[in-house]
Amino acid sequence: MRISSWIMVGAAGVVCGLYETSFAGSAPWPWMFVRLILPVAVMLLLLNRQSVAYVFLALSGITVDLISATNSDFAILRFMLVILIIDTLSELVTTNRSLYAAMILIAAARLINYFLLYLIYYLGGLLSISGLTYESFFQMIYALAFDLIITALLFIGFTLFTRRFLIPIPPVINRYDTT
Amino acid sequence: MSKKLNRKFIMHRRSKTALIVSAALIALAILHITGLLIPVEDAGRSMLAPFARITNILGTMLSRRFEKHDSLTQCEEKVTDLEHSLTGISVDYVRLRSLEEENAVLRKTLGYVQEKGYDAVMAHIISRSVDPLQSTFMIDRGASDGLEIGMASIIEDGVYIGKITTIHQRTAIVTLTSDPSSRVAISLSGQHRLIGLVEGKGNGTALATLIPQQESLHENDILVTSGTEEKIPANLIVGMVNKVLGLPTDPFKIATIEPLISPNYLEEVAILLPKALRPNQ
Numbered sequence: 001m002r003i004s005s006w007i008m009v010g011a012a013g014v015v016c017g018l019y020e021t022s023f024a025g026s027a028p029w030p031w032m033f034v035r036l037i038l039p040v041a042v043m044l045l046l047l048n049r050q051s052v053a054y055v056f057l058a059l060s061g062i063t064v065d066l067i068s069a070t071n072s073d074f075a076i077l078r079f080m081l082v083i084l085i086i087d088t089l090s091e092l093v094t095t096n097r098s099l100y101a102a103m104i105l106i107a108a109a110r111l112i113n114y115f116l117l118y119l120i121y122y123l124g125g126l127l128s129i130s131g132l133t134y135e136s137f138f139q140m141i142y143a144l145a146f147d148l149i150i151t152a153l154l155f156i157g158f159t160l161f162t163r164r165f166l167i168p169i170p171p172v173i174n175r176y177d178t179t
Numbered sequence: 180m181s182k183k184l185n186r187k188f189i190m191h192r193r194s195k196t197a198l199i200v201s202a203a204l205i206a207l208a209i210l211h212i213t214g215l216l217i218p219v220e221d222a223g224r225s226m227l228a229p230f231a232r233i234t235n236i237l238g239t240m241l242s243r244r245f246e247k248h249d250s251l252t253q254c255e256e257k258v259t260d261l262e263h264s265l266t267g268i269s270v271d272y273v274r275l276r277s278l279e280e281e282n283a284v285l286r287k288t289l290g291y292v293q294e295k296g297y298d299a300v301m302a303h304i305i306s307r308s309v310d311p312l313q314s315t316f317m318i319d320r321g322a323s324d325g326l327e328i329g330m331a332s333i334i335e336d337g338v339y340i341g342k343i344t345t346i347h348q349r350t351a352i353v354t355l356t357s358d359p360s361s362r363v364a365i366s367l368s369g370q371h372r373l374i375g376l377v378e379g380k381g382n383g384t385a386l387a388t389l390i391p392q393q394e395s396l397h398e399n400d401i402l403v404t405s406g407t408e409e410k411i412p413a414n415l416i417v418g419m420v421n422k423v424l425g426l427p428t429d430p431f432k433i434a435t436i437e438p439l440i441s442p443n444y445l446e447e448v449a450i451l452l453p454k455a456l457r458p459n460q
Contacts (some may be wrong), residue, residue, distance in 0.1 A: 014227070022231040025307030026238025026317075026443075028245045066223045067231050069306045069317040069352055076207065080200050088193055135310055139217050147292065 006055070013056045016040060017063025025069060033142040037064075037152040038109045041083055045090050045105070046097050057083050057168045070133055078116045082109050097165050099155050106161060110144045150151070221321075221348035228319045228350065236446060238307075256298040264399055297412055299333070299449035300324055301404035307348070312381035314341075314355035318448065321349040330413040331404070331451045337456055339363070339404055339415035340442050343450065352451075354444055356417060364408055367394075368401035377402065377436055378436045383443070385418065396423055403435065412451060415449055434440050 016036045024032045037060045044053035053148045061076030068075070086109050094101040117134045124132035137144075210216045249257065302318035320326055329341045332353045341361065345352035354361050361379035365387060366372055375390035390396060400420040406413025418436035423432045 015228075018227070018234045019453070020309070022234040022306040024239040025309045026235050026242055026304075028242045030239065031238070032311070050196070051458055054196070058203075062223070063227060066220060067227055067306045067317065069308045069315045070313060077204055080204060084193075084197055084200060087196070091193070133310060133313055149422070173324070 001052070009056050010059050011083055012040070013059030014063050015027050016056075017060040018067065020071070021059070021064050021067040030142070030146065034137065034146045034150070035143050036150065037079065038082065038113065039077075039106055039147050039154060042086060042102065042106045042109055042151060043158070045083070045087055046102055047158070050087055053083055053087070054080070068070045073117060073132055073134075073141045074120055076111055078120070081116060082112050098151065102151050102155045103148055107144060110140065110147050114140045198420040217348070222349075224347060225349045228305050231317075232303050232319065232324055235303075235305055235307070239444055239446055246444075264315065267399065288346055298452045300452050301449055302351075303447055303448060304445060314358040314379065314381070314383065314442070315344070315352055315360075316355070317352050318450070319350060320450065321351045322349045323348050326351050326450055328409065329408065329410040331415060332448045333451060334440060334442075334445060334448055335434050338440055339411070339413050340438075340440070340445075340448065342411065351386045353448065353450075355379070356435055356436075356438065357381065357385050357442075362403040363383075363411070363417060366413070367396070368403050368414075368416075370407070371413065373405040373407050375431070378420065383438070383441070385436040385438070387420065387430065387434040387436055390434070391438075392427065392430070392432060396420060396431065396432055396434055398422060408452065410451075 019036055024034065037057065041053045041057050041060075044056060045051075056138055057079040058076060061079040064075035086105055089108060090101070094104050114135070116139075121132045121134040155165065207216070208324050212222075235310045259338040300320055302320040304316045305319050307316045308314065318332075323374070326343060326346060328343050328346050331339055332338055332341045332343065341355035341358070342363070343351045344354040344360075356363060356377055356379055359378040359381050361377075363377050364373050364375075365373050365377050374394050374396075375387055377385050377387050387396075387402060398420055402417045402420065404411050404413055405419060416439055418438045421435040421437040422431060423434045425431070
């Protein structure tokens, strides 16, 4: 990838981080549940741009950790662990690049993120770190619903405009004819 | 065979990535805990603050645009309530104006120099908590501007909205009155003694608690800060009593509090800074 492309990826990571911390907190319902970081990262994995996904998430995580109005919940750690697990899942379990695979991966990403958030909150309690919070299960469900919608839109958008996920079938007449 | 090789390659790539990511995260964690990253973190926050302010303003604008409007009946009820409150406040206002004039004349006569002892530092809100149960926001002023943990954040010349709970070099986190972790000592307007605490309950609500039964507390009473906390001056308006709850047999009274100003649409706040803490002194 060219340097300009990496700069674009970095800028996108920072913008998504600012969106999740600064914009979503001030905007009305349902914007606070519209999270962009994980769906974009999952799409990058589906497009086989693993290193781009890691850089994007690292920059988003740093932005969230720096600008979040709550005490640091180690967003960068959560995001990197989530992407490691999702990357493994995408190459060993959901190996096809379909809409269903995208849905499964984003659902898994959101659930793992929620579990890690809860784990950090729990460990923080044990270590007497105050100010850590975790979102309620229902909030996570709302966020997951919007994740699925965003992922579907991104997937369909990529399929329509770039033909990245289309299966290459030669355009011949009677392609299923066995005779 | 090729499938097996492919799988082996994937596993090799994965363990290499996992190793790099883990090493980077451990290094980051160590640097963060030891405090070596503080200058870098502050520089990052300073760089991101202007952009965060813009996104925050956009979010607030959107929030104002889609603000829920009350129905006609609710509006009529509100108007009736406000008219009742206005009548009481007008009487108080006239009485206070005459007292203020009398006070000014007396001070002049005595040659008394009025010193409030507090300065206000204006700050922009750059981000807010996404969780509706939490009520915190980050401002673009920090320790380098003379701010400290515990200082009061106000709006409109004396309406208390929260206090600083986390401080960085160039930014700070303000916890609002409605946050579940927030506690502020209160007194009734005009009475200079502590009567209880206001505890945040999340979702923009707060309760006045630990008020002894013998204290008289009624709907529409104004609650102010008691001044018993070191960095929070007395007589900053915390809210208005909405409803007094509990039974006469309960050891303490509880009351629901209505904030005078909704902090959701704020873009700027003031932090009260004791003059002795001004950075240029």
